[in-house]
Structures are given as C-alpha cells and as structure tokens.
Amino acid sequence: MTATQPLSLTSPLMATYSRFPVTLVKGKGSYVWDDQGVQYLDFTSGIATCNLGHVPDAVKQKVEEQLQNLWHCSNLYHIPNQAQLAALLTANSCGDQVFFCNSGAEANEAAIKLARRYANKVKNSGTSEVVTFTQSFHGRTLATLTATGQEKIQHGFAPLMPGFSYLPFNDLDALGQLAERKPAAVLLELVQGEGGVIPADQEWVSKLAQVCKENDILLMVDEIQTGMGRTGTLFAYEQYGIEPDVISMAKGLGSGFPIGAIIANEKAAQGFEPGSHGSTFGGNPLATAAGVATVTYLLENNVLDHVNEVSQYLDEQLQSLKEKFSIIKDIRGKGLLKGLAFESGAPEIVQKAISHQLLILTAGPNVVRILPPLPVTKAEIDEFIIALEKSIQSMEKGE
Numbered sequence: 001m002t003a004t005q006p007l008s009l010t011s012p013l014m015a016t017y018s019r020f021p022v023t024l025v026k027g028k029g030s031y032v033w034d035d036q037g038v039q040y041l042d043f044t045s046g047i048a049t050c051n052l053g054h055v056p057d058a059v060k061q062k063v064e065e066q067l068q069n070l071w072h073c074s075n076l077y078h079i080p081n082q083a084q085l086a087a088l089l090t091a092n093s094c095g096d097q098v099f100f101c102n103s104g105a106e107a108n109e110a111a112i113k114l115a116r117r118y119a120n121k122v123k124n125s126g127t128s129e130v131v132t133f134t135q136s137f138h139g140r141t142l143a144t145l146t147a148t149g150q151e152k153i154q155h156g157f158a159p160l161m162p163g164f165s166y167l168p169f170n171d172l173d174a175l176g177q178l179a180e181r182k183p184a185a186v187l188l189e190l191v192q193g194e195g196g197v198i199p200a201d202q203e204w205v206s207k208l209a210q211v212c213k214e215n216d217i218l219l220m221v222d223e224i225q226t227g228m229g230r231t232g233t234l235f236a237y238e239q240y241g242i243e244p245d246v247i248s249m250a251k252g253l254g255s256g257f258p259i260g261a262i263i264a265n266e267k268a269a270q271g272f273e274p275g276s277h278g279s280t281f282g283g284n285p286l287a288t289a290a291g292v293a294t295v296t297y298l299l300e301n302n303v304l305d306h307v308n309e310v311s312q313y314l315d316e317q318l319q320s321l322k323e324k325f326s327i328i329k330d331i332r333g334k335g336l337l338k339g340l341a342f343e344s345g346a347p348e349i350v351q352k353a354i355s356h357q358l359l360i361l362t363a364g365p366n367v368v369r370i371l372p373p374l375p376v377t378k379a380e381i382d383e384f385i386i387a388l389e390k391s392i393q394s395m396e397k398g399e
C-alpha cells in the first residue's frame, strides 16, 4: 500500500463482491458457523458447489490421502486420479473424452475453443460463431462474459469478443434463425441459474437439439450449476432426452475443491489435439482426488434418489408458503435448484434471513434462489421453511 491510495480504499481486497456481514469459519453437512460461533442453515451450498454438504467425510478422506503423496505434477505426466475421474464421467454421461480445468468459466472457455477449432479444423465450415441465449450466465472471463446474454455482466468491458450472437431463451420461433445462420455451436443452460432459475421448456429443447443435429451445429450444455445431481439426475440434460456434444461442468464436481471440466463426444473431441489447449493446474492430483470421491459418493449412495424424494417435499412446503404469502408469485426450478419469484423484496428477504440464521441467495432482482446440499433432510427443510417465513414477515413489516 502507498501513501497515495484513494481514501475510499479501506480493504486490501478488490471491491468485486458485495459481501454479507458474516465471516464463515467452519462447515459441516448443511450448516456453517461464523467467527462468533453462530450457526447458520446453509441453503446456498457455496452457490451449488458443496453439493454433498460441507466437509463431506468421503471426500475429506480421499483428499487427505492424496495430500500425503503428491500435490501437483503437471499435465506432462499421467495422473491416475484424472484418468479415473474421466472414466467415471464418460461412463455416466453421453460423452467420450474429458478435459480438466479449474473453474466454470474455464470450462466454458474450453467448450468455446473446442467449438471454434472443430469448426475451423475438422469441419472447415468457415463459421466459428457460437449462439447463446438471453438471460444466460456463462462466466466472467472475456469470452464467457460475451457468451453471457446479460448486458449488466458485459457493461464496461468493451470491446467484447467477436463471434457470439444471442437468441431469446425458450422461444420456439427464434430457432428458425439458427437453421439459417448455421453457427458452429449453441451453448445453453437447461435451467438458467443466475438469470432467475428458469427451466428450459421440453418442446423448445427437443426442437433445438433437432435443429442442431440437422445442421451439424454442436449442442453444448452448461451444466456448471445444474450438474452433479443438483436437479435429480447426474446431469440435467438426461431429463430432456437429448445427447449434447459437449457438457461443461465445475462447482459440485470437487465438493468445494476448485475443478472444472468439459466432457465431449468423439465427434467434438476431434477439435483438440496436443498443444491446442491446456492448463497448468487443470485436473491436478488433489483436485481430481476430490472429484473422484465426489462422483463416486454421488453414484454409490443413492444421492439422486434422495434428491428426487426431498425435492418433492421441498416443493410441497414451498407451495404451502406460497398460499400464505400473496407476494410469492411463482415457484420454479428442478430438483434442489429452486427459485421463489416474489413481487418485490427478494434481496431484502435474503438479508433478513441472516438474522434468522439462514443463508439463501437471489437470482436476478426478484427471485430467491434455494440450493440446499443434496443430502438435506426433511427436518432441515422444515427448519428452512420456518426461517424463510420469519424472513418474509420481517421484510413485510420493514423490521
């Protein structure tokens, strides 16, 4: 720091986040604790990241074992955990090959690069355009914020990346433009998360997949928020009866350990060859240890069945709450990715929830986003509903 620092500079951290006045120091299962020892019910799961709850034993054990042996060795060498995780992901998806990176934005960057290279080098098509959808969110790097169909995310970052265009989400008529333009790829979320918890319509997705197939357009799904069991299947695309060419993922893959990935089918994977893409940390021994333990636990412990059972219970409880409060306009989402659309006041409710020892999120201006850990119990859902009800009442009374 220098003597010339602006007077407004009160923190050594850059002001990229507006933070809640809570300092979290510990977590276990569905709960976190602050530095004063106050316990909170965490229905954010680190924004759909701690899908198995905080500090899950199975993942902790595997990472601790790996910590004793090798932390990092570069992708110039073979990494057993990486190969094992890739095998798990391809065996449980429609994809054939995996590239590992460290975050969601990087996963989408890899998907976009793969699409461009596939178009330029394999298809020789002359267009490397990627089409995305309004209200989408795909990340904060220059390419992924350009892919994001929200002006507020792009504001001030001009010039944006060339080669992107946008179509309205869930709009059947607009799909005609796709057939005319024949871009290299489309990239979409099957439930738009940051954009307001908006599920894609089945008919629209089916038609979109058909147009992609007929016109040799790569179908790329961003499962960064919806993947890893969040919606009740390992990936949300399974519920739509489609087989995407590329799946991007991150968040829940490492239970909180930073990791991202794309899974591509054989056709799309031809776009990359040695030297065309890479990442120093991508898929390193520690991150992929967390990934192997996370995916194994998800698949071998009936977590998906549990999500389907408790999400139905959560739906029923939210429905009862909607009947009590006329300001609740809609309940949306899939599995344990839920949005409660309010007439107004969603940010205030999220603020009030903190004093009722509940952590929840917004998604867009009027939606409260609910992301419990996947092993959440019905008793924890009851506790959540009580705290949410109190938070709505506090907001209405202006307390």
Ligand SMILES: Cc1ncc(COP(=O)(O)O)c(C=O)c1O
Pocket: 047, 103, 104, 105, 106, 108, 137, 138, 139, 140, 189, 193, 194, 222, 223, 224, 225, 250, 251
């Ligand atoms: C659908 C989706 N895509 C991409 C991203 C970006 O992921 P990351 O923050 O790990 O870069 C997010 C993050 O919220 C997301 O929800």
